[in-house]
Amino acid sequence: xxxxxSTGRPGPTGGTRLDxxxxxYAQRAHGMRASxxxxxxxxxxxxxxxxxxxxxxYLDGLPLDSIADTIQRLVATRGTTVLQYGSGQxxxxxxxxxxxxxxxxxxxxxxxxxxxxxxxxxxxxxxxRIFVDPGDVVVAEAPSxxxxxGVFRSYQAEVEHxxxxxxGLVPEALEATLERLAREGRRVKLLYTVPNFHNPxxxxxxxxxRPKILEIARRxxxxxxxxxxxxxxxxxGDPLPALRASDEEGVLYLGSFSKTFAPxxxxxxxxxxxxxxEKLVLASESSILCPSNAxxxxxSAYMESADWRGQIKSFRELYRERRDAMTTALTEHMPDSSWxxxxxxxxxxxxxxxxxxxxxxxxxxxxxxxxxxxxTAFFADGTGADHLRLSYCFPTPERIREGVRRLGSVIGDExxxxxxxxxxxxxxxxxxxxxxxxxxLA
Amino acid sequence: xxxxxSTGRPGPTGGTRLDxxxxxYAQRAHGMRASxxxxxxxxxxxxxxxxxxxxxxYLDGLPLDSIADTIQRLVATRGTTVLQYGSGQxxxxxxxxxxxxxxxxxxxxxxxxxxxxxxxxxxxxxxxRIFVDPGDVVVAEAPSxxxxxGVFRSYQAEVEHxxxxxxGLVPEALEATLERLAREGRRVKLLYTVPNFHNPxxxxxxxxxRPKILEIARRxxxxxxxxxxxxxxxxxGDPLPALRASDEEGVLYLGSFSKTFAPxxxxxxxxxxxxxxEKLVLASESSILCPSNAxxxxxSAYMESADWRGQIKSFRELYRERRDAMTTALTEHMPDSSWxxxxxxxxxxxxxxxxxxxxxxxxxxxxxxxxxxxxTAFFADGTGADHLRLSYCFPTPERIREGVRRLGSVIGDExxxxxxxxxxxxxxxxxxxxxxxxxxLA
Numbered sequence: 081x082x083x084x085x086s087t088g089r090p091g092p093t094g095g096t097r098l099d100x101x102x103x104x105y106a107q108r109a110h111g112m113r114a115s116x117x118x119x120x121x122x123x124x125x126x127x128x129x130x131x132x133x134x135x136x137x138y139l140d141g142l143p144l145d146s147i148a149d150t151i152q153r154l155v156a157t158r159g160t161t162v163l164q165y166g167s168g169q170x171x172x173x174x175x176x177x178x179x180x181x182x183x184x185x186x187x188x189x190x191x192x193x194x195x196x197x198x199x200x201x202x203x204x205x206x207x208x209r210i211f212v213d214p215g216d217v218v219v220a221e222a223p224s225x226x227x228x229x230g231v232f233r234s235y236q237a238e239v240e241h242x243x244x245x246x247x248g249l250v251p252e253a254l255e256a257t258l259e260r261l262a263r264e265g266r267r268v269k270l271l272y273t274v275p276n277f278h279n280p281x282x283x284x285x286x287x288x289x290r291p292k293i294l295e296i297a298r299r300x301x302x303x304x305x306x307x308x309x310x311x312x313x314x315x316x317g318d319p320l321p322a323l324r325a326s327d328e329e330g331v332l333y334l335g336s337f338s339k340t341f342a343p344x345x346x347x348x349x350x351x352x353x354x355x356x357x358e359k360l361v362l363a364s365e366s367s368i369l370c371p372s373n374a375x376x377x378x379x380s381a382y383m384e385s386a387d388w389r390g391q392i393k394s395f396r397e398l399y400r401e402r403r404d405a406m407t408t409a410l411t412e413h414m415p416d417s418s419w420x421x422x423x424x425x426x427x428x429x430x431x432x433x434x435x436x437x438x439x440x441x442x443x444x445x446x447x448x449x450x451x452x453x454x455x456t457a458f459f460a461d462g463t464g465a466d467h468l469r470l471s472y473c474f475p476t477p478e479r480i481r482e483g484v485r486r487l488g489s490v491i492g493d494e495x496x497x498x499x500x501x502x503x504x505x506x507x508x509x510x511x512x513x514x515x516x517x518x519x520x521l522a
Numbered sequence: 523x524x525x526x527x528s529t530g531r532p533g534p535t536g537g538t539r540l541d542x543x544x545x546x547y548a549q550r551a552h553g554m555r556a557s558x559x560x561x562x563x564x565x566x567x568x569x570x571x572x573x574x575x576x577x578x579x580y581l582d583g584l585p586l587d588s589i590a591d592t593i594q595r596l597v598a599t600r601g602t603t604v605l606q607y608g609s610g611q612x613x614x615x616x617x618x619x620x621x622x623x624x625x626x627x628x629x630x631x632x633x634x635x636x637x638x639x640x641x642x643x644x645x646x647x648x649x650x651r652i653f654v655d656p657g658d659v660v661v662a663e664a665p666s667x668x669x670x671x672g673v674f675r676s677y678q679a680e681v682e683h684x685x686x687x688x689x690g691l692v693p694e695a696l697e698a699t700l701e702r703l704a705r706e707g708r709r710v711k712l713l714y715t716v717p718n719f720h721n722p723x724x725x726x727x728x729x730x731x732r733p734k735i736l737e738i739a740r741r742x743x744x745x746x747x748x749x750x751x752x753x754x755x756x757x758x759g760d761p762l763p764a765l766r767a768s769d770e771e772g773v774l775y776l777g778s779f780s781k782t783f784a785p786x787x788x789x790x791x792x793x794x795x796x797x798x799x800e801k802l803v804l805a806s807e808s809s810i811l812c813p814s815n816a817x818x819x820x821x822s823a824y825m826e827s828a829d830w831r832g833q834i835k836s837f838r839e840l841y842r843e844r845r846d847a848m849t850t851a852l853t854e855h856m857p858d859s860s861w862x863x864x865x866x867x868x869x870x871x872x873x874x875x876x877x878x879x880x881x882x883x884x885x886x887x888x889x890x891x892x893x894x895x896x897x898t899a900f901f902a903d904g905t906g907a908d909h910l911r912l913s914y915c916f917p918t919p920e921r922i923r924e925g926v927r928r929l930g931s932v933i934g935d936e937x938x939x940x941x942x943x944x945x946x947x948x949x950x951x952x953x954x955x956x957x958x959x960x961x962x963l964a
Contacts, residue, residue, distance in 0.1 A: 098797060099795075099796075099797030099798070100771050100772075100795065100797075101653075101745060101795070101797065101798055102797070104653055104711055104743075104745060105652055105653060105801065106651070106652060106653055106654050106655045106658075106677075107655050108651065108652075108655075109651070109652040109653070109801055109805070112652070112801055112804040112805060112808070113804070114800065114804060136606060136607055137606075139601070139602045139605050139606055140602055142601065142602075142605065144597060144598060144601035144602070145598050147597055147601065147605075148593075148594045148595070148596075148597035148598035148601065149594060151590075151593050151594065151597055152590045152591060152593065152594035153590070154590075155586060155589055155590035155593055156586060156587050156590035159581070159584065159586035159589065159590065160581045160582055160584075160586070161786075162786050163581050163584065163589075163784035163785070163786035163787070164578060164579075164581055164784070164785060164786050165578055165780075165785045165786070166786070198640050198788075198810045198814075199810055199811055201808075201809070201810050201811040202809060202810045205808065205809045205810070209548070209550065209551070209676075210547055210548060210550075210551040210554070211543075211546055211547060211548055211551070212548050213548045213549050213550075216548075227808075227811065230807070230808045231808050234651075234805070234808045235548075269546055301546075303543060303546060329542050330542075338607075342605035342606070342816075343605070343606060343607045344603075344604050344605035344606050344607070344608070344814060344815040344816045345605070345814055345816050346640075346810060346811075346812070346813070346814040346816075346817075353541075353542065353543070354541075355540060355541030355542075355543065355544070356541070356543055358556065359547065359551055359554055362554040362556060363551070363554060363676070365672070366554070366643075366647065366669075366672045366673055366676045367643070367644060367647045367809070368640045368641055368643050368644045368647070368788060368810075369641055369643040369669065369788075370788070371788070372640075372786060372787055372788040372814060372817055373786040374784075374786045374787050374788075374816070374817060374820070375788075375814055375816060375817065378816070
């Protein structure tokens with residue numbers, strides 16, 4: 081039986097038995113597919129598996145009873161506002177609080193500069209929507225945040241990676257890449273960077289490099305997208321001044337309450353120059369009409385009634401303890417791998433011993449009850465199989481140690497296999513695809 | 523001074539003094555602009571103005587104290603789930619409740635068929651994102667929902683309007699349009715329709731026409747987008763069976779809690795065939811990672827603890843009383859206009875006496891302390907100036923009567939002026955543009 085048209089629905093160019101609308105999708109939708117690692121993550125969510133894969137914050141430390149009482153009062157006294165439509169740009173009181181938050185990183189913003197978004201993922205989506213035509217280039221670190229790469233791909237951007245090292249994005253490499261792209265006549269729209277406690281690499285752009293990066297971007301006319309969900313979660317000293325702190329016109333700053341308070345409200349923000357801000361608001365209205373008043377007012381009420389700065393401080397201590405648990409366990413159980421020691425945030429970026437493939441190894445790791453994210457997720461070009469990302473944010477220190485122990489054992493077995501049968505270097509390149517591994521990797 | 527490059531930022535094709543990134547926007551962003559009626563709506567929100575413009579539900583009737591207590595318990599007992607990331611497709615318990623809601627319109631769905639979205643606006647955005655390439659055709663009623671037209675424009679679709687009458691979309695006109703478009707070789711992707719208590723036209727697609735519309739869409743291979751926020755808010759009898767009730771493969775059904783409960787949570791949904799649903803989830807993850815757990819779990823808790831069916835019934839009675847207040851006042855104060863009498867929903871669609879222009883008249887109406895939406899907002903082609911939309915959902919009956927009285931007086935003055943100086947028929951077509959009037963018009 082012919083697979084085509086079997087439903088009797090022609091569609092603009094025909095359907096299939098499995099999908100009557102197969103021929104009707106937009107170009108951009110052809111690149112949308114679930115990666116096969118999603119099926120593994122479904123298994124990884126079982127309680128017996130130690131997941132070092134997700135980026136979920138640890139919320140048990142929040143004062144839940146007092147948050148519950150705050151919201152009760154909020155809905156009882158201001159319910160008709162909480163439950164109603166709000167403004168497309170976001171609630172003004174919350175925008176004032178956001179100005180206070182970013183002041184901690186040296187940003188002098190006005191509430192008018194702030195656009196509230198449905199998590200900073202929506203901010204990424206809106207920025208790509210208003211700037212990226214198919215074929216435009218977005219420059220990003222190598223590696224880069226998987227969720228941002230997914231957005232850029234969905235707008236049919238071409239991502240060019242620039243190396244980072246222990247001090248973050250390398251200015252000379254950025255300049256060489258922009259110079260080459262200019263020579264090739266390619267249209268570079270955005271430089272996407274996670275300057276603090278990078279996801280997945282864990283590194284922070286040094287204070288010395290920050291003005292250099294800005295100067296290079298300015299010289300090549302490239303807008304900088306500074307994605308900074310982890311900036312306040314540093315383990316030592318004060319936060320570095322944000323890129324946006326010294327460049328109001330050349331930087332779009334993206335922030336979020338997801339890591340410093342709670343992701344369940346889906347509230348993030350962009351700080352943008354005036355004209356760009358107007359376009360972002362229009363794009364957001366087209367996308368969701370307005371952000372949730374219920375979420376925004378709940379966050380404002382939390383900030384007004386709780387010691388949110390103290391809460392961030394206690395998160396820092398919690399995550400530092402887990403970082404220590406992880407790096408100590410890595411030293412003990414994975415002596416032939418290498419990694420950075422992050423000074424904040426959620427992630428350790430591990431380089432495997434030569435010949436191992438993080439993607440090919442994942443099913444065996446999950447069978448051994450430990451999960452991670454293969455490095456390939458963080459590159460637009462399918463490379464990165466020699467790395468994996470471990471997150472220490474959610475599991476307890478004891479679980480982290482157990483997870484790393486299991487992983488060390490998997491790696492040991494893998495090396496024995498490689499010694500016997502050779503490596504996975506010739507794995508089918510189609511299997512390297514890690515499109516859209518889903519919200520677990522936020 | 524040259525306006526170009528004055529900031530020293532070249533941008534990909536140069537910036538201006540007002541916007542250094544002017545040359546960097548994507549094609550799709552050039553069509554994004556605020557309509558000048560937004561400035562008027564800012565004035566219309568002043569308390570002395572009776573706004574018959576917005577689509578905000580009236581929330582004072584909700585049991586706010588009991589909702590507040592329900593959320594308090596929810597956060598106190600399940601806070602670490604409420605405040606955490608959720609699944610991209612949406613919370614499973616809420617999807618089960620949604621299945622119960624749509625069963626009231628004869629839909630037999632499974633929770634797996636449901637994708638939870640950030641209001642049904644995001645559902646519209648996701649549907650356009652996965653189906654619409656620039657230049658593709660979307661067929662919509664004349665008039666059609668302004669927020670949907672904005673989405674289609676932002677994906678560079680060409681909207682073709684098909685007339686409706688008192689029984690909704692006219693099957694013969696739909697067929698003639700699809701036949702012409704096929705002859706012209708144009709690629710029709712979607713039929714967008716609001717079958718119940720249409721926004722803005724107030725009419726309902728009759729039971730007799732429903733199978734005809736589905737048959738025509740099937741024959742031409744066009745996917746039907748059934749947008750149904752008002753279906754449960756009918757004033758007499760049971761809801762008609764949804765289009766989706768008799769066609770699982772050919773209809774994407776969009777629903778929302780915004781009108782039957784509360785828009786402040788921003789929770790809507792799509793029910794889609796399996797393969798389309800998978801693409802929608804991937805597109806949503808790229809756009810927002812996941813819908814808000816806080817919102818979704820709050821709605822589930824409300825549905826489990828409150829008499830939500832009784833609440834919808836009391837909303838119906840409230841809105842029927844307001845509909846009656848409006849149509850009675852129209853008969854008294856606007857004898858030379860004509861309108862339908864909607865049997866549910868929020869809107870009356872008014873045809874002005876010959877020679878009057880709803881758009882040109884709006885500033886004078888706002889000066890007279892009454893606001894409405896000009897008909898031009900609901901057409902992709904700039905027509906519709908002979909109509910206006912009045913909404914009766916939010917103001918009290920007394921305010922509705924006062925607003926219609928003021929509007930009748932504005933229309934009287936306008937007709938006197940027209941008699942003296944001629945009509946506004948030659949208004950600048952640029953001023954007809956009503957792109958994106960914002961969330962007030964939901």
